Amino acid sequence: MSDGGILRKVDKVIRKKRFENIDVKVEDSVVYLNGKVSSWDDFVEIGSLIGAIKNIRGVVNRLEYPGEIRRERKKGNREKSGEADVVIIGGGVTGCSIARELSKYKVKVILVEKEDDVACGATKANNAMVHSGIGEKVGTLKQKLCVKGHFMYGELAKELNVPFKRCGMLIILTKDSLSKLKIPQFLANFIAKRIIPFIVVRRGKKIGIPIKLVDREELMEKERYVTERALAAVSSPSYGVICPYFFTIALAENATDNGVEFMLDTEVVDVTVENDGVKSVVTTKGTIDTRFVINAAGLYADEVAEMAGAREYTIHPKKGATLLFDKELGNYINRSMSLLRFPRAEHYKGGGIMVTVDSNIQWGPTIAECPEKEDTSVTAEDIEKIFESYTPLLPDFPKKSVITYFAGIRASTFTEDFFIEASKKVKGFIHVAGIQSPGLAAAPAVADMVVDILKNEGLTLKQRESFNPYRDKTTIFRDLDIKEKKRLIEKNPRYGKIMCRCEQVTEGEIVDAIHSKLPALSVDAIKRRTRAGMGRCQGGFCLPHVVEILSRETGIPIEKIQKNGKGSNLFVGKAKCLLGDKHDGN
Ligand SMILES: Cc1cc2nc3c(=O)[nH]c(=O)nc-3n(C[C@H](O)[C@H](O)[C@H](O)COP(=O)(O)OP(=O)(O)OC[C@H]3O[C@@H](n4cnc5c(N)ncnc54)[C@H](O)[C@@H]3O)c2cc1C
Structure with missing residues (x-):
């Protein structure tokens, strides 16, 4: 669709919702919104409605709203501190996967992370699921990279010497799966047992993952504590589980071994551009000259892109809270499980009850728009919501064994998909943004994709013969x-x-x-x-x-x-x- 066509569609949405004082511009299929709205909710609503329009690449939502928190940009150190072929911004699982992948080539790579360690953003506060891709919308970039990435984990975990388990996932349908649709119970049962599981299986086959129908009897045999109200299930056996921070640390250590430099406790505060191309990255500890910047800054990817004048999306944070249970319950379930309910919430897999590599069971996560990027608080309502959502799956689960709770923030764009491409505005600036779930599962495939983009953008990548894929095992x-x-x-x-x-x-x-x-x-x-x-x-x-x-x-x-x-x-x-x-x- 042309930019003019997109503009007409956007105008229609704005008029229909009676938003006023909004100025719209469309460039390269990216919608730029300026003006004012009366609340954060309006800010999210309008961004989401526009983001859902087909063929839009991004929504840059600069609408002001009361109570908006604007972060002061830190002062940088403009003195040259080094140079690199590629600077990666962000040491989460995305940035570290890219760093490790690039360490296979003869290029100088520096990864800059504002925290004092890697894996301090969403990477440390997720559900550790190496999703198979069955929960993602077919055809989205996140779905494709998830399917590819999740197959890569077995080999990667071996090379990096980290625990990884293909635990499998059961997607369960019960007598209550369609209760909100207000249809007769016999019909709801029939659809839940005889129609939906077949649709899910067909979908799994279409995206190329192992998938299998499980009848009630087999389900009860596999998982004896599952609700009596269960009717059928679908098994996605290639689902895995890994410790996300341990994995990310392992990626970073292996990348270090292969020559990548990590600058921790160092914040990127500016990206300078000359002749429409990246020139340098200004940090709190000096300026690094470079031709290529990988923006893997998670929640701050939009702000980092703005620094370079290359912003093509806005991140609207979405919080997810999770409960963690004592290891003594490690054998209560054998595989992760979720409850399929209709109507399905948009852009949310629905959470579930999940195993971990360390034997703690998790319940969650919730989902809620969250105006503050650093707000990882968990409220009593979040906890109640988690119990309410997942108790129907395992009604007798000893909930008193909860040992802690935590929340992580998803870095969603309004188009609700990964945004991975070379900037159309600044040569050498590569967006790796909008990496919400399944960003952990997809990370190895994201890294592959970024390497291909760099090649296309003119970076010469010659194999490093001395690359050592193996990381020594740490003593446990x-x-x-x-x-x-x-x-x-x-x-x-x-x-x-x-x-x-x-x-x-x-x-x-x-x-x-x-x-x-x-x-x-x-x-x-x-x-x-x-x-x-x-x-x-x-x-x-x-x-x-x-x-x-x-x-x-x-x-x-x-x-x-x-x-x-x-x-x-x-x-x-x-x-x-x-x-x-x-x-x-x-
Ligand atoms: C509740 C929850 C549950 C989830 N569950 C799953 C799951 O089970 N499976 C799955 O596949 N995915 C899951 N995800 C998604 C997954 O956690 C993320 O997609 C993934 O961790 C994103 O990694 P990242 O490296 O892109 O971002 P992050 O981990 O957030 O890393 C970005 C890094 O950039 C750094 N940074 C930012 N700005 C700057 C700057 N200016 N200078 C230097 N550094 C900067 C930050 O400090 C941060 O460390 C979940 C997410 C949430 C929130």
Whole structure:
């Protein structure tokens, strides 16, 4: 459709909804909105309605609304600090997958991440599902990359030495699946049992994934705690599960081994452009000259694109909360499961009850538009909603065994698909934006696609003969047999000291993490590498020990140790300091 045709359609939407004071421009099938609306809800509604128009590439929604939070851009350091063929912005699973893929070639790559570790954005707060693609709209980029990516995980996990399980997924239909449609129960049962499962299977075959019908009897045999109201299910056996941060750290470590430079705790604040092409990336720690920039900045991808004058989308954050249960329930289910309900919410797979590689079961996630990109709070309503949504699947599940909850934010564009392409405005600027779910599953395929784009854009990529795909296995003490444990302790007695009782993490593993290729320099960075603090007591026992070890190994004074990066100090000083002059300082 021509830009004129798109403009006419957009005008129609705006008139129909009676929005006023909105200025619309269309360029290269991207819609730019300027003006004012009366609320965040209106901002989202209009963006979504326009984003749903066919053939639109992007919606740049610059509409102002009351209460809008505008972030001040940090000051950069304009002094040259280095140069690279490619600068990747963002150290999530997307950026790290691209970094690792590019490390196969003879190019200088620098990855810049604003946090003090990789995997600190959506990558650390998702459901760890390596989706098969069955839940995605057929024909979307995210669906295609998900299918391709999820097949790549087996090999990748072996090379990187990270736990990965093809746990499978059961999509379950019950007597309540169509209850909202207000049709007679016998008809609802018939459709749920005899029609929908066949449609799902056909869809799976169409996108090229293994898929199978499961009748009620087989379902009850496979999963004995599933609701009695179940009628049928579809099994998607290639569904997998991986620890998303452990995987991302492994990608980053392997990329480091193969020559990629990681600049952590470094924020990109500007991208300079000369003769319509990328010239350099300005960070808080200096300026890097480069010809190619990969924008994998997650929630901030729109702001980073704006820095380069290459914005073609707006990110509207969507929050998702999840509950995590104690490992003692690890065998309650054998595979992940979701409940198929109609009508289906748009752009939401519906969540479910999922297994993890570490045996904790998860319930969630919810979905809600969220004006603040950093708002990862979880409310009592979120928790109630999760129980309400998934209890119908496993009615007798011992819910009291919940050990924690968390929320992550999806970086959605208004077209609700991945936006991966070379900028039409600035040569050398590559968008890898809108990476909402299934961004984890798709990451290896996204990396492949980005490498192809770089080649098309003129980057010469010659294979690096010395590329080593393998990452050494890190010691996971709890997984060793008794003989190996003994041998290890004889070699290094620190492996004989359990610091985290819930997860059986030793002092030796914590020290390893601190001195690893991508050193863990905060409490949470150690947690992501070792699981210290992830058990039932959530760090109640091991936190002081971890802090002491971190301080001892790095020389960082205890009161300066951070939980998860700048400004997250755990201690304000020695207890008696708070008494003022009357104390002796001890
Ligand atoms: C609740 C929830 C559940 C999900 N479940 C699944 C699932 O089960 N399976 C699945 O496949 N997907 C899932 N997803 C989606 C998946 O988590 C994301 O698609 C994926 O993590 C995106 O990775 P990313 O690297 O693109 O973004 P991020 O992980 O957010 O990384 C972006 C990085 O860029 C950095 N950055 C931003 N701005 C700058 C700057 N100016 N300078 C330097 N660095 C910057 C950030 O600090 C961040 O680390 C889920 C998402 C959510 C929120």
